[in-house]
Amino acid sequence: GAGVSQSPSNKVTEKGKDVELRCDPISGHTALYWYRQSLGQGLEFLIYFQGNSAPDKSGLPSDRFSAERTGGSVSTLTIQRTQQEDSAVYLCASGPKENTEAFFGQGTRLTVV
């Protein structure tokens, strides 16, 4: 596709359920980033992939959060046992290589009720 695609665009889930958020990066981009955007909090870095490996997982808030990337392409962010404080917009971005600009998807708005 022409841009970064994220699905679903909106997700409402009950507290305690697991959710999976998907990111399809721009074809050929080796770098992939996940961020979380909460009201008034700016962009919180979660995790960064170079190819299929994650050199920097330092931003994952807790062990309920995990992410993987397969085939150097699609990435999935999984949140287990969701809590209300997990409600936010989750943004994915990809870049042609590390240490350069990234291009963002439209995000997944997660609401935990």
Place this chain on the structure above:
Amino acid sequence: AQSVTQLDSQVPVFEEAPVELRCNYSSSVSVYLFWYVQYPNQGLQLLLKYLSGSTLVESINGFEAEFNKSQTSFHLRKPSVHISDTAEYFCAVTRRYGGSQGNLIFGKGTKLSVKP
């Protein structure tokens, strides 16, 4: 590690007035710098970038930013703003050479509100 500080969370300005959105960064190594814009209810778009060469970089819609290494700043400016420039602006930094630290770090954003 790198960090970014955007000194103003909100900047109100009248249409056709000049504006400056401030960004300072901290890094012990050489960096690349970026400005992103997020219009209401839209995703983030790259506005401009500094990678190398001229320290003054420009966007297609009249914004410019100047990399100042001595002051560790990358302020965004526009000489005359339009209503359509109302948006949130994010400054970002990444290491020039990454290794395991290729992540892109963002500031908390500045909301520019242009009033008629």
